[in-house]
Amino acid sequence: MTKQPLTPTGVQDLLTELYGLTPTAIQVEALAIQADFKAWVKANFTLSTKQEDYLDDLAKQTTDYFGSQCSVCFSNKLPIDLIYPAPPTGEYSKWTGTANTMAVKSDGEGKPVATGTLTFEFSYTKP
Template sequence: MTKQPLTPTGVQDKLTELYELTSTAIQVEALAIQADFKAWVKDQFTLTTNQEDYLDDLNQQTSDYFGSQCSVCFTNKLPIDLIYPTPHTGQYLKWTGSSNNLAVKSDGEGKPTATGSLTFEFTYTTV
């Protein structure tokens, strides 16, 4: 797959490319992002130095949670949106959040089936 910039458009382009893969190939990607969210993002997106540093500093529990949500979305070909406004000038704190309206159930074989969508949003607070 082609590396994309970590932008709203880049995320949509990556999902389009991903969701055109076979079910088996999508499952491989779903397991990869669940196992190591940070490594998957670095492998699939061209990051600025600031983005890479921020990703490296992301808490493991948060990273695991993000990877799990993305994995469910991948296997069910659900939308994932990125809201990434321009940072403030001067000193600021950057927050990353995710919100979703995912409804996840297991089918008769124990596989997750889901509906809904996932949104990642960056917000900034001046210090």
């Protein structure tokens, strides 16, 4: 896949390319992002130094959760949106969160079947 910038448009372009792959190739990507969210993001997005440092600082429990959500989305070709406003001037803290409207069930083979949308949102707070 073509590396994309970590922007709302870049996420959509990457998903368009990903969801055009064979089901087997999509499953490989789903398992890869679940196994190592940070490595998958670095391999598939062009990151600024600040973005890469921020990603590196995310706790494992957080990235495991993000990877699991993305994996289910990939397997079911669900939309993933990114809300990434420009940071404020001066000092600030950056927060990353997810919200979703996903409903997940297991099928007769135990595979996740999901509907809905996953949204990643960056927000900022002033100290």
